[in-house]
Amino acid sequence: GESVGLHLPTLSVQEGDNSIINCAYSNSASDYFIWYKQESGKGPQFIIDIRSNMDKRQGQRVTVLLNKTVKHLSLQIAATQPGDSAVYFCAENAVENQGGKLIFGQGTELSVKP
Amino acid sequence: DAGITQSPRYKITETGRQVTLMCHQTWSHSYMFWYRQDLGHGLRLIYYSAAADITDKGEVPDGYVVSRSKTENFPLTLESATRSQTSVYFCASSESLPWEQYFGPGTRLTVT
Numbered sequence: 182g183e184s185v186g187l188h189l190p191t192l193s194v195q196e197g198d199n200s201i202i203n204c205a206y207s208n209s210a211s212d213y214f215i216w217y218k219q220e221s222g223k224g225p226q227f228i229i230d231i232r233s234n235m236d237k238r239q240g241q242r243v244t245v246l247l248n249k250t251v252k253h254l255s256l257q258i259a260a261t262q263p264g265d266s267a268v269y270f271c272a273e274n275a276v277e278n279q280g281g282k283l284i285f286g287q288g289t290e291l292s293v294k295p
Numbered sequence: 296d297a298g299i300t301q302s303p304r305y306k307i308t309e310t311g312r313q314v315t316l317m318c319h320q321t322w323s324h325s326y327m328f329w330y331r332q333d334l335g336h337g338l339r340l341i342y343y344s345a346a347a348d349i350t351d352k353g354e355v356p357d358g359y360v361v362s363r364s365k366t367e368n369f370p371l372t373l374e375s376a377t378r379s380q381t382s383v384y385f386c387a388s389s390e391s392l393p394w395e396q397y398f399g400p401g402t403r404l405t406v407t
Contacts, residue, residue: 213394225398227397230394
């Protein structure tokens with residue numbers, strides 16, 4: 182029979198605007214978080230990471246915010262460019278429970294309109 | 296070339312066939328990983344390896360076999376391929392845990 186595909190959450194922004202991609206994580210014991218960018222047909226590419234003893238970390242045009250109280254992670258991209266169009270994944274690690282392995286979220290598709 | 300490579304990039308095989316996907320990294324990273332990526336499931340860990348001759352199961356290991364005789368290589372074998380194993384497979388490596396993992400370009404496998 183015909184299968185119904187699951188659609189990723191999509192965020193559409195205008196070129197030059199700021200983008201905010203959100204991620205809810207599941208394990209309160211997670212102590213390391215990472216964001217990946219995946220372009221069509223390619224493997225995930227590291228963007229930025231943050232440890233649980235931090236609330237905020239900045240990179241080049243990107244900022245990651247961590248709210249441990251509500252188990253929420255966000256990725257902010259400043260001055261979004263067409264080259265930022267991709268699927269963005271957050272991942273968490275809880276050394277205690279997972280032995281150091283990353284658990285990935287479902288991903289959010291970012292579409293940048295020129 | 297430096298980095299992490301996978302071969303083949305595309306593979307079509309029949310149900311019941313044995314298939315081996317290759318992964319090679321040039322960084323001498325201790326840790327290597329195999330993931331599968333399916334729509335609606337994101338990236339799921341199949342197996343990982345902490346060093347040569349040390350491997351462990353991930354979230355979805357059934358139907359797969361791995362080996363790691365050398366630090367730089369981490370082949371993944373589907374002993375008897377099934378249609379449910381149609382997916383995109385990614386290999387990754389990491390210098391240590393839980394730090395960032397570097398991903399290969401992926402292998403798109405279709406089982407008919």
